[in-house]
Amino acid sequence: MSKKELETCDELVSKFEAVISKPKKNNKTTYYTGVDLGTACIVLTVLDAHYEPVAGAYRYADVVRDGMIxxxxxxxxxxxxxxEELEEALQTELLFAASAIPPGTDELDSGAIKNVVQSAGFELTAILDEPTAANEVLHIKNGAxxxxxxxxxxxxxxxxxxVINVSDEATGGTHFSLVVAGAYKISFEEAELYKRDEANHRELIVTLKPVIEKIASIIEKQIKDYDIDGIYLVGxxxxxxxIEKIIEEKINIPTFKPRNPMFVTPLGIAKSCTNQIMG
Incomplete structure (x- = not known):
């Protein structure tokens, strides 16, 4: 991934952040929506016919655990x-949506994801795995x-x-929160809120280093048989x-993190949306 491609990714994320608070209404366009049902947060991204961000919304929720609804x-x-919130902002009905699932869980949960999106009133056009969706924005040639x-x-x-290989393992932000809760003797809910505040990250990175190193070990195990140029963090x-520095030190492969990685996958999902309904 070149510096220019990373800048392009960051620019798209920046545009999306701007339209969350100030949507861009256009009555002459088709809208494509990405629905990202995350463990901690549900994100909806709306792009226009040229796949430029026009609106977005997100809500922290506890409806998904370990990638399963x-x-x-x-x-x-x-x-x-x-x-409905986005439709009111754009003064239109959002018809088409794509969504995504963790790699390797399609047999377990793609049906549930499909039902959620359709029950919410969308016509579903695609379901893809989350890291592949992210690469719709990152445009990586050789990497993880x-x-x-x-x-x-x-x-x-x-x-x-x-994509030549996908995998998914059960370690992530929930484990960060459990460690924070134990270290600070606070509830899991309080730990979640404390973790989200960027002002606390400098002290938390020390506390969470063992969990981050475990994630690095998971990555290292999955990529050991492949020759890759870099690791790209999203989610x-x-x-x-x-977090990227600790992972790079552990694996000794250049590790990159785009601007606000929480929005990269949802944007990639929306970029995969079309007006062709899934069968």
């Missing part, structure tokens, strides 16, 4: 409410996209721009300041 009604309700979510870490190995748990 555990509160179906809660998930449908939140997605529908976010959809590592999506560190709330419950799992998903890894996609790319060669010549094509909400990658927002932790300094």
């Amino acid at each position: 555990v509160d179906y009604i809660g998930a449908v309700t939140i997605v529908r409410e976010l959809k 996209v590592v999506d560190i979510g709330g419950g799992t870490t998903g890894i996609s190995i790319l060669k010549n721009g094509k 909400g748990s990658s927002c932790l300041t300094g």
Whole structure:
């Protein structure tokens, strides 16, 4: 991934951050929505016909655990409410949506994801794995996209721009919160909030280093048989300041983190959306 490509990714994320608070209404365009049902956060991204960000919304939620939907009604309700919020902002109906799942879980959960998106009122056009969705924004030729979510870490190995291997293991932000809760003697909910505050990251990075090194070991195990140029971190748990440095030191492969990695995968999902409904 070149410096220019990373800048392009960061520019797209920056545009999306801007339209969350100030949507861009255009009555003459088709809208494409990405629905990212994360363990800690549900994100909806809306792009126009040229795949430029026009609106977005997100809500922290506890309806998914370890990449699996555990509160179906809660998930449908939140997605529908976010959809209605964005429709009001854009003064239109959002018809088409794509979504994503952790790598290797398609047989287990793609049906549930499909049902949530459709029950919320969308026509579903695509379901893809999360790291592959992220690469719709990153455009990596040879490397590993590592999506560190709330419950799992998903890894996609790319060669010549094509995904040649995917994997998913159960370590992520939930484990960060459990460690923080234990270290600070606070509840899990309080630990979640404390972890999200960037002002606390400098002290937390020391506390969380063993968990980050475990994630690095997972990555190292999955990439050992492949010749890759770099590791690219996405997902909400990658927002932790300094996480990329610890992973790079552990694996000794250049490790990169785009601006606000929480939004890279949702944007990639939306970029995969079309007006062709899934069968």
